[in-house]
Amino acid sequence: MTYVDNKKCIGCGICLPYCPLEAISLRDGKAWVDPDLCADCWVCLRKKVCPKEALQAKELTDFYQVFRHVLCDPVETFADTGVTGRGTEECKTNDVTGRYRRGEVGLAVDMGRPGLGCTLRDVEKVAMALAAAGAELAGPEETPLAQLMTDLTTGKLMEEVLQEPNLTFLSIIIEAKCREERLRDVLKALQKVEQEVDTVFSLGLIIRPLPDGTAPVLKVLDELGIAQPVRGKVNVGLGRPIAEA
Numbered sequence: 001m002t003y004v005d006n007k008k009c010i011g012c013g014i015c016l017p018y019c020p021l022e023a024i025s026l027r028d029g030k031a032w033v034d035p036d037l038c039a040d041c042w043v044c045l046r047k048k049v050c051p052k053e054a055l056q057a058k059e060l061t062d063f064y065q066v067f068r069h070v071l072c073d074p075v076e077t078f079a080d081t082g083v084t085g086r087g088t089e090e091c092k093t094n095d096v097t098g099r100y101r102r103g104e105v106g107l108a109v110d111m112g113r114p115g116l117g118c119t120l121r122d123v124e125k126v127a128m129a130l131a132a133a134g135a136e137l138a139g140p141e142e143t144p145l146a147q148l149m150t151d152l153t154t155g156k157l158m159e160e161v162l163q164e165p166n167l168t169f170l171s172i173i174i175e176a177k178c179r180e181e182r183l184r185d186v187l188k189a190l191q192k193v194e195q196e197v198d199t200v201f202s203l204g205l206i207i208r209p210l211p212d213g214t215a216p217v218l219k220v221l222d223e224l225g226i227a228q229p230v231r232g233k234v235n236v237g238l239g240r241p242i243a244e245a
């Protein structure tokens with residue numbers, strides 16, 4: 001847990017704007033880190049902003065605190081995926097991995113950004129809504145979040161992590177995919193569950209366009225009143241070709 005050494009802190013306030021979760025405030029002339037908000041992302045420590053080295057991190061010994069730190073600190077590598085931070089390569093290497101085949105739509109629900117954070121209870125609500133609508137959640141070798149799930153077919157998280165106090169995450173990505181014909185149901189489920197969570201999320205859709213560059217599946221966005229994406233990343237397929245499904 002990140003904390004302030006009161007003997008060193010001079011209350012200059014320099015560190016306050018560096019915390020993405022606004023967990024640092026001044027109390028009685030000294031900086032104070034709210035343990036309910038701090039996600040141990042260590043942004044404040046990595047930036048070395050404190051002139052008195054008053055910001056400190058206690059050693060993380062609890063499994064869930066270590067897990068959260070690795071997901072929230074973009075310079076840490078998650079051992080099972082080999083990728084830094086909370087996500088995976090998703091579609092960026094799809095020409096090599098073939099995670100998303102023709103007829104499938106990849107889903108990357110990015111919860112808690114920008115600067116709001118998210119709790120695992122809200123993450124579970126969204127994951128369960130995706131699964132119930134017919135999406136297939138990514139497994140533990142693909143995404144860190146899956147390690148906290150008891151059942152990938154439902155998106156249920158382990159009860160002990162839901163009970164864990166003070167476990168705010170900077171952001172978590174829920175990764176999944178569905179058949180194109182299920183996309184309408186999945187999007188409707190997300191429209192419903194967004195009213196039920198106390199944070200924000202963005203949705204990335206991963207689509208393999210037709211050879212002419214079009215993606216007819218995106219018409220469903222218009223039907224549901226969702227704005228067509230105005231930006232995206234394009235994998236032009238320069239990696240080793242994959243076998244078609």
Ligand code: SF4
Binds near residue numbers: 020024042
């Ligand atoms: S570790 Fe991250 S969340 Fe905690 S006080 Fe520092 S910047 Fe804020």
Ligand code: SF4
Binds near residue numbers: 011053
């Ligand atoms: S930058 Fe350091 S000295 Fe200044 S308020 Fe923050 S912890 Fe205290």
